[in-house]
Amino acid sequence: MASTHQARRSRVPSTARSLMSLSLAAGLVSVAACSRAASAPGGAPSPAGSMSATPPSPDPRVGLRAGLMEAGEATWNLRVLSKTPPTGQFFGSTNSDLAFTGQYAIQGNYNGYQVWDISNPRRPTLRTAYFCPASQSDVSVYKNLLIVSGEGLTGRLDCGGQGVREAVSKDRLRGLRIFDISDIARPRNVGNVQTCRGSHTHTVLVDPKDSANVYVYISGSSTVRSAGELPGCVSAAPERDPNSALFRIEVIKVPLAHPEQAAIVSSPRIFAGLVAPAKHGPTREDSIASVQIAAVARAQGAFTAMAEGEEMVLSSRTVDPMLDSIVAARGGRGAPTAADSAALRAALPRIVAEWFGDSVPGQTGPRPGPTQCHDITVYPAIGLAGGACEGYGLLLDISDPAHPTRIGEVADSNFSYWHSATFNNDGTKILFTDEWGGGTQPKCRATDKPEWGADAIFTLADRKMQFQSYYKLPAPQTPQENCVAHNGSLVPIPGRDVMVQAWYQGGISVFDWTDAAHPKEIAFFDRGPVDATRLASGGSWSVYWYNGVMVSSEISRGLDLFELTPSAFVSQNEIDAAKTVHFDYLNTQGQPKLVWPPSFSLARAYVDQLERSNGLSADRISAVRSALASAERASGAPRGDALTQLATELDGDASGAGDGAKVRLLAGAVRELAATSR
């Protein structure tokens, strides 16, 4: 049964914010973060699981044999646990995003979704295959609900596979499908929400103050539906029509007890007032000041034009040649007369409108910012969300989930169009991905710039973002491989910021961004192209860490599972500590706070890190390891006492140590372990 979109008559907030800053964010300088195919001297590529601190050279990802199911593979510092092809109608149809619940990985596909039991990661088995076509079929789970996005024109309310021929049709579904998966073998479609632009992706947000409902942010980037198909959808810019679907995201409230009543509750204009990528938000004072400036300038004879409802002063560099043309046109010479100036003033509105591509003078000037977000990652534990919205990375306050508000924005002078956002666990960094080429194009060729199609890493302090660096897959890929930064998640190695990310046919890349200015690859997997002779779509759409393994949805080849192997960059203890982090369910765009339960692996992981960074003297490292080992051999109160004593010693070590902060982290972990021993 369908819930239809309810038309909203929301007013445009009459923001007095200044709409134009004439200095673009020149502060973002392109930095080539990585060189391609590290050409260190030395011959053969390192074998998988090597303890070498230098990446294999030549890079084994170059020159891999092509093939759909039998392509050549290159692996570094991780191992393949399983590769499982799609089943039935899902083979030959695009696999898309992943969500997880319990032992299941739910893999979206343009034909619906497959539910995989991954309790044995070496042998995933199909639990359910649900045929219900719609692109892109991005999936999320919450308790007994599965939510699926539909955006393409062929999605049908009845899940049929015949498409929808008419441009306007009551059979079409563009928006969300909601399933009850209490019996995951028999999902039931319990509700649908139609939206104006469909749903390219969506993000589920749980409001801790509202246990009866769950919220879904919809990002729709496609064409707006006609009012004939869905009343209330309008395609005009918002200053012409306050109901316009073009400049908003939709927030849907899903009553958990009655998901069939799911409906849009608000359409926040988080894009209002966004024109130039300003370093700080324009203030009301700025706007008032600009009115005064324009008035003064006009009194002094300057030329002004209306832009976005504000009067802007044209530079003399722009105006002087125009006046000269008017003089020349009447056959005159020398300085322009008052009549010439008057003629220019009369013509200016139309001229400026033409420059900006507007047919209506007075409505000219820059449109207010991005028209939609591609993806929004919420991090409820810190009350923030990162919206990747074409030209901007937006920072949103989500303390009121039904009404997200924008508190910051960044844009890239390299013209990156951002796709998704990931926070680090502490909330002190944010990463935006530039999905240049939309995922269908080869953007990892040696000729493609390293700052395009890459990740942009920012530090985040006092809710302000500051650009630090780009990260891009270091290995060049062929022109037959669609490749660009795509979806990924944090790898829960304690004390570090490590991410695993999909790069389509670039494979998957694991990189450390603890040092935000110098991100570094530490593991990878890649296959050769699906087809060596032509660009055939394939590669990893998403790869996420879930309960000890990395799960990748491969567009053409199915489901790949991996685990990290010990290396010069990641120790066995760090891997073990990462595996202590457990999720009951996971939607990566609803970023969970990573919490490590007390364990010896956790403490040892920190010790390994201190050793790697010379953060503590070698003698102390050795002594700490012995103390941990002997504590582990004990139990009960003796163990607790030994650990408490160790923690006290570490407190003393901290002030003189190379990395006092990490020593304190270690002390804390040891103390927590002591507490659990008693």
Add this chain to the structure above:
Amino acid sequence: MIGMKPPCAREIAAGLLAVVALAACSGPTRRAAAPAAPPVASASAQGNAAAIAKARADSARYPYTAADVHFMSAMIGHHAQALVMARWAPTHGASPSVRTLAERIINAQQDEIATAQRWLRDRRQPVPEASAQAMAMTVDSSASSGHAHAGHAMQMPGMLTEAQLTQLDQARGPDFDRLFLTFMIQHHRGAVTMVNELFATDGAAQDESVFKFASDVNVDQTTEIQRMQQMLAALVFEKRAP
């Protein structure tokens, strides 16, 4: 209608059954024809899996229409003109930001031309060339002119007239910047119009790659229009008070 496929039994079955939910077997997963054991797989087995996937993709492909063919063909010509314009940036004294933008447009639209050509070739449709020479022949803006230029009888929204192209080619420095931005805004808006016309046509953009291509063009070029408008404003207006 071009590309209409007679409904196959599988599609009919899918249509009849509103919901198809398959309970999985608890036994070994049914696998595609990929050999399980030896890594030294025979060439025929490799080819077999790929062929099956391709045939499956073909048969699952939604029918395409004349509007899809027209759109993909027209986009090639449309993009080719953008390349002509953008390639002038380095030689015509464009500012660094305009040069960067032009490079990105060139890279993006070259790849999109290749995608459109591949799409047409796969369907045995005529594949327009995207040469600069062909695109030097623009649509004449005079309404009375009905004659077709070689290879292109299509009137495409946003395309520059011969006079506009000449004007751009003759400009240098900030003048080039302003004209480039204004003309590229016009050009991009034309592309967006073409996308909107496509989506308004019955049966069009059912094909996933057309839908994706058109959606990406729409999103990318709309974003670029906004960015270019900002750049243009910075160019022609006085800086405002900080």
